[in-house]
Amino acid sequence: MPDTILVIVEQRENKLNRVSWETITAGQAITAATGWTLEAAVVGASASSIAAEVAAKKVAKVYAVESPKLEPYTPDAFAEALKQLLAAKQPKLVLMPHTYQVRDFVPKLATAMGRTVISDCIGFKHENGKLVFTRQMFQGKLAADVSFTSDAPWFATFQNGAFRGDKAEAGAGAAPVETVNVEIADGVVRNKPQEVFKEAKQAVDLTQAEIIVSVGRGIKEQKNIEIAKQLADALGGDLAASRPICDSGWLPMDRQIGSSGQTVAPKLYLALGISGAIQHIVGMKGSRTIIAVNKDSEAPIFEIADYAIVGNLFDIVPPLIEEVKKAKAGG
């Protein structure tokens, strides 16, 4: 029997998290390279409807892993349910999206099985029969190819955007769905989660913005935010920031771009003094044009910038504001 890759898709409140399609695409790509079989699993109180949705893709089988104890989500119940599934099905490789939920339970699951997770991967290579996973290190300044040295199951999670979800191949027909009922004993689940909620309605919706001027640590002091605001105003755009700026309270949290803030795709994203940590990049790499100003020529933001300006933003922004104003006034 060939080795099996199992993709665990993510559901929230009975809806498939779309990032799961990216993991299916990743699984299909590894299958193509290795000749292994691809299967998928959905975990939840009522996983069947999502399992049917996943079964339309090119996968050999989908498991609907169910127990009333899986709702609401807890790391204890998810780790226990998956431990039972993996013990029964024995996949070689288990793939998941690197979501906050997966980060919450997968290290526990792997540890309970004496295994490891190569987390937040951006790709894979199959070299001379050996599977290695590429991940970013040092906030994206370097990359590493990482291999497993333990026995299966191997666990890997993929960064949001590492694969294209819309490239997930459909199957010739619906794959079979197998319901796996797991027993989760009383006392296993120790945390009591309350309702999920959103903080006071977000005042600023940056997702529709066409031009965004975004500031990072390079702005140095709260009072300096003003020049970025002037530039945004001159351009007719919105002001945004990377997480540290909002953490410091220099701009409200609803102006934060990145994995814990908003994901944007404007026509123009002007990054001022943003180094480009992975958590920021995932929130803005879909922008049509990225201009980055940073004094550090090795800042990872330049990896994804269309236009790079290596220099001090305090030298560059004031004349830029004047030039923009002039251009606009000149019609």
Place this chain on the structure above:
Amino acid sequence: MKQVPQKDAPLKLNESAAWIREDVSYEVNEPDAYALEEALRQKEKHTGEVVVITSGPARSQQVLREALAKGADRAIHLEDNAFVGLDAFNTAKAFAAAIKDEKFDLIFTGLQSDDYGYAQTGVILAELLGWPHATIIMQIEKNDTGIRVKRELEAGFFQFVDMPLPAVLTIQSGINKLRYATLIGIKQAKNKPLRKVTLAEVQSAIGENLQKIERLYVPQKTKKTEHIEGSPSEIAKKLVDKLRNELRVI
């Protein structure tokens, strides 16, 4: 807590291309600074003791000294260069072995490190200790049965979770406002206890790494980047020309 290369430190690969050259400036991993701050605040609210722990070579003692200066009561240093190369599983095992005689109610870690970025060590430690955990925490309140924590979810969502003690929490940056060490704090830190743990003392608890960095490298650029150079006013003119004539956004 962990010591990591400074955010804007230029990194060079070492000769084996498996790690970076060590001659860079280091700082405390940012989320860990918030984890320490939260521990100090919880102590100020509920009394108790704050213990800080790190693993790494002699240089990483600096992280502990700073924490003691900010108000931590004592420190534990797993001191050996070999700790830098451990995977998250073995790092957590080493910590678990080093604290086996301690009686903590709460363990805080930063949610991830700026060097490896595994985002795993805290959760693994919880599992090794048999404790419950919660990740990406933005608020902690004591209640009758244990604690109520606020978890950050994605896309602006949050969730409160009630959980018993002892527990492990991974702390999100921005949960609080960091304090600075005071002069008197720095002075007092010199007399606070710092226990060193050698590799030999925890060696039996750790095994071979379960994952291996085959190679480390500078990522290949996939995007064509045009550099705009000149004096600030020349750069401004060139950029506005692009904005106007190529991108057509003004």
